[in-house]
Amino acid sequence: MVKVKILFYSAFGHVWRMAEAVAQGAREESVDVQLFQVPELLSDQALQKSGSRAARLQFASIPIATEDDLRDADAIIVGSPTRFGNMCAQMRNFLDGTSRLWLSGALVGCVGAAFTCSATQHGGQEVTLQSIHASLLHHGMVLCGLPFTEEKLLTTSEISGGCPLGPTSIAGPDGTREPSPAELALCASLGRRVAALTKQLRA
Numbered sequence: 258m259v260k261v262k263i264l265f266y267s268a269f270g271h272v273w274r275m276a277e278a279v280a281q282g283a284r285e286e287s288v289d290v291q292l293f294q295v296p297e298l299l300s301d302q303a304l305q306k307s308g309s310r311a312a313r314l315q316f317a318s319i320p321i322a323t324e325d326d327l328r329d330a331d332a333i334i335v336g337s338p339t340r341f342g343n344m345c346a347q348m349r350n351f352l353d354g355t356s357r358l359w360l361s362g363a364l365v366g367c368v369g370a371a372f373t374c375s376a377t378q379h380g381g382q383e384v385t386l387q388s389i390h391a392s393l394l395h396h397g398m399v400l401c402g403l404p405f406t407e408e409k410l411l412t413t414s415e416i417s418g419g420c421p422l423g424p425t426s427i428a429g430p431d432g433t434r435e436p437s438p439a440e441l442a443l444c445a446s447l448g449r450r451v452a453a454l455t456k457q458l459r460a
């Protein structure tokens with residue numbers, strides 16, 4: 258069965274919620290879906306101070322990925338919060354630890370995609386997605402995004418994340434805005450698209 262792996266980091270839960278929606282969409286295509294978070298780099302004390310320790314408890318049961326967990330993936334979908342207009346250090350650190358996969362060409366031809374969340378509407382979402390895409394392309398992966406045939410990409414009546422590079426969400430300056438139904442629908446759509454494309458490539 259086609260294996261779709263979803264890899265994410267989340268400090269306050271927004272990217273985790275998006276990851277669950279991506280997974281739900283992929284499962285609709287009857288593929289094997291696994292969710293992983295990447296290792297934390299901050300101390301418990303630092304997490305406590307930032308207020309993210311409690312939020313992270315909500316998804317503490319999701320396994321922490323190792324490089325080997327990706328070896329048999331047919332598709333990898335990566336989610337990271339936007340940090341200073343880029344992916345977060347935890348995701349960068351994890352991807353930097355995938356040299357053995359790169360050296361063996363294990364991910365060449367694997368399907369890849371990305372999603373992100375930022376505090377502000379123009380806080381660097383597309384640059385973050387591109388930074389993830391660049392790493393996936395270095396592994397020889399085939400990228401999947403969201404076409405403008407996605408109805409929710411053209412929603413004009415509400416402020417919403419999402420772009421052709423992938424699903425996005427806006428947490429708001431104080432982090433209280435949750436991913437909206439339209440944004441989660443785009444996450445699910447990406448999951449479905451990646452799963453369907455991977456099945457076609459593997460057939």
Ligand SMILES: Cc1cc2nc3c(=O)[nH]c(=O)nc-3n(C[C@H](O)[C@H](O)[C@H](O)COP(=O)(O)O)c2cc1C
Nearest residue numbers: 267268269270271272340341342374375376377380
């Ligand atoms: C160190 C740091 C840097 C950040 N940089 C940006 C940024 O460049 N643009 C932006 O809009 N939001 C920025 N944010 C806000 C995060 O993107 C936001 O907290 C995150 O998307 C929430 O996702 P999460 O709940 O999954 O952690 C930053 C947050 C932190 C802690």
